[in-house]
Amino acid sequence: MEAAAEPGNLAGIRHIILVLSGKGGVGKSTISTELALALRHAGKKVGILDVDLCGPSIPRMFGAQGRAVHQCDRGWAPVFLDREQSISLMSVGFLLEKPDEAVVWRGPKKNALIKQFVSDVAWGELDYLVVDTPPGTSDEHMATIEALRPHQPLGALVVTTPQAVSVGDVRRELTFCRKTGLRVMGVVENMSGFTCPHCTECTSVFSRGGGEELARLAGVPFLGSVPLDPELMRSLEEGHDFIREFPGSPTFAALTSIARKILDATPTCLP
Ligand SMILES: Nc1ncnc2c1ncn2[C@@H]1O[C@H](COP(=O)(O)OP(=O)(O)OP(=O)(O)O)[C@@H](O)[C@H]1O
Numbered sequence: 001m002e003a004a005a006e007p008g009n010l011a012g013i014r015h016i017i018l019v020l021s022g023k024g025g026v027g028k029s030t031i032s033t034e035l036a037l038a039l040r041h042a043g044k045k046v047g048i049l050d051v052d053l054c055g056p057s058i059p060r061m062f063g064a065q066g067r068a069v070h071q072c073d074r075g076w077a078p079v080f081l082d083r084e085q086s087i088s089l090m091s092v093g094f095l096l097e098k099p100d101e102a103v104v105w106r107g108p109k110k111n112a113l114i115k116q117f118v119s120d121v122a123w124g125e126l127d128y129l130v131v132d133t134p135p136g137t138s139d140e141h142m143a144t145i146e147a148l149r150p151h152q153p154l155g156a157l158v159v160t161t162p163q164a165v166s167v168g169d170v171r172r173e174l175t176f177c178r179k180t181g182l183r184v185m186g187v188v189e190n191m192s193g194f195t196c197p198h199c200t201e202c203t204s205v206f207s208r209g210g211g212e213e214l215a216r217l218a219g220v221p222f223l224g225s226v227p228l229d230p231e232l233m234r235s236l237e238e239g240h241d242f243i244r245e246f247p248g249s250p251t252f253a254a255l256t257s258i259a260r261k262i263l264d265a266t267p268t269c270l271p
């Protein structure tokens with residue numbers, strides 16, 4: 001395939017990581033959100049692009065519902081969460097009049113918006129752009145990968161839950177990554193055990209270790225397990241920064257360890 005010139009708005013981005021899962025509801029948006037917050041906690045500048053057009057949850061998880069994107073001289077200015085502009089967001093959720101409005105577009109319109117998200121958002125300088133994708137391997141994935149392809153390498157982080165059915169879907173997702181030339185940075189097992197809110201004891205609810213076994217079989221890194229944690233769910237519902245509010249919790253340790261492995265695998269960041 002012919003390599004297109006890198007769109008100007010991607011030129012200041014060091015690393016792009018697509019967050020994928022074979023199945024819906026396994027925690028892709030959760031891991032995208034917490035990875036971004038953990039990378040920011042480590043001093044990095046991070047953008048999040050939400051290409052889950054039919055179920056955009058990024059504005060809610062960051063407490064940014066109702067915020068709007070604006071035009072600037074280089075296209076769309078993303079939504080900045082803080083004055084330092086250390087986290088910036090773009091989602092179809094910012095373009096809808098009501099937060100629960102359904103996006104019922106056909107493929108070509110969705111693909112055109114994805115292309116616009118890639119070429120027209122003025123991200124500026126970023127260490128990481130985390131891309132939250134819809135479940136499975138849809139046209140939206142192809143449109144996203146095609147639009148981002150001039151930026152190389154494109155990393156992929158694959159999220160699964162411990163149950164075998166999810167793990168089987170992830171195996172297909174890993175094949176998709178290989179076929180589309182994504183560099184698999186690793187597998188994350190989410191909802192891996194339950195962290196008791198009273199004693200922080202972690203109990204295995206489903207079988208554990210599926211994600212690790214899958215990573216071993218596929219020859220890709222296993223990045224870690226994130227427990228099912230009621231405090232994490234509450235933070236996501238209320239749009240709070242879990243990483244800032246729960247340092248020292250087992251879930252914080254799990255999330256920051258995943259971010260550390262991503263940092264170690266992507267050494268070149270902004271000076
Ligand atoms: N480790 C966790 N602890 C507690 N709650 C979690 C955890 N992971 C995900 N959740 C909750 O599970 C629900 C689904 O998570 P999320 O929206 O991240 O999944 P998804 O894979 O992005 O879904 P979709 O397929 O709809 O895009 C959310 O309500 C989220 O708050």
Ligand code: SF4
Binds near residue numbers: 200
């Ligand atoms: S997990 Fe065990 S110790 Fe923690 S609150 Fe529940 S019963 Fe008590």
